[in-house]
Amino acid sequence: MATILVTGGTGTLGRHVTERLSADGHEVRVLSRSSRPHAVDLRVGGAALDTALAGVETVVHCATSTRGGDEKAAGNLIAAARRAGVGHLVYISIVGVDRVPLGYYRSKLAVERMIERSGLGWTVLRTTQFHDLVARLLGALGRSPVMALPGGVSDQPVEVAEVADRLAGLAVAAPAGRVPDMGGPQVRSFESLARAYLRATGRRRAVVDVPLFGETYRAFRAGGHLAPERAVGKGTFEEYLERRFAD
Known part of the structure; x- marks a missing residue:
């Protein structure tokens, strides 16, 4: 069996x-x-990274930070992977990184480009947002008596365990380049997601759509982060909420 290193292996997806x-x-x-x-x-x-990669055949790169530093991290990982003779680098990215001008998305796209030019065998999978990220966002918005949502924006959340299954399969296969995107089973308005979240948590909030401004908002409203033609996920947001808030 192969020796595989998972960066960010204690995180939401990596574990x-x-x-x-x-x-x-x-x-x-x-x-x-x-x-x-x-x-x-x-x-x-540094040396600890070289030690971690010694004898590794495949790297699954899940480590990321919305606070910045992903490009620096990827550069160090790629250089160390070359030194170690790693044959396959698998990277998890996000649907819409080339269409939504959000800073974090631009960084993910830059890392994709670095991996493509790395000289390593590589595979990149883009997915829509995980259920838990949508739930965290709605939880933050629900702290106010009025839940203000970005007007006209939809989402397509996907089950993280299903993404993990797909990544694991890609990791043990040959490098495949950019593989087809992976989206959740349903494109949903934020309002419908918010009302499902409120029902599951037993909260009562007024829900209001608020029109926003700017290039990033327009890209989200246009669905740049969605993959309706790749709605291959099975687990719904309601099923996720039922598990999470079962008590």
């Missing part, structure tokens, strides 16, 4: 990928800033 690969009998190394024995800050790199 699921690690579990899937381990269950299939692969030797999996988890790399994050706090995991032992491979505690590495990818933005710094």
Whole structure:
């Protein structure tokens, strides 16, 4: 079985990928800033990163930060992967990184381009947003008595465990370049998602659509982050909410 390193292997997606690969009998190394024995800050790199990659055949790169530093981290990872003779680098990206002018999306797109030019065998999968991210956003918006939503915006949340299954499958296959996007099963208005969240949490809030301004908002409103033609996910937002708020 292959030796596979998962960056961000303790995170929302990475831990699921690690579990899937381990269950299939692969030797999996988890790399994050706090995991032992491979505690590495990818933005710094160094000898500890080289040690973590020694003998690794495939890297699944799940580590990311909305606070910046992804491009620096990717540069260090790619350089170390070359030194270690890694044969396959699998990267998780986001649907719409080339259409929505959000700073974090631009950084993810830049990392895609770095991987494509790396000289390594590579695979990139773009997915829509995970259920838990949508729930966290709605939870923050629901702290106010009035839940103000971005008017006219829809989303297509996908189950993180299904994305992990897809990534694990890609990791043990040959490098495939940019593979087809993966979207959740339904394109939903934010209002419908918000009302489902309120029902599941037992909250009562007024829900109001608020028109916003700017290029990023227009791109989201136009559906630049959606993949309706790739609605291959199975788990719905309601099913996720039922599990999360079962008590």
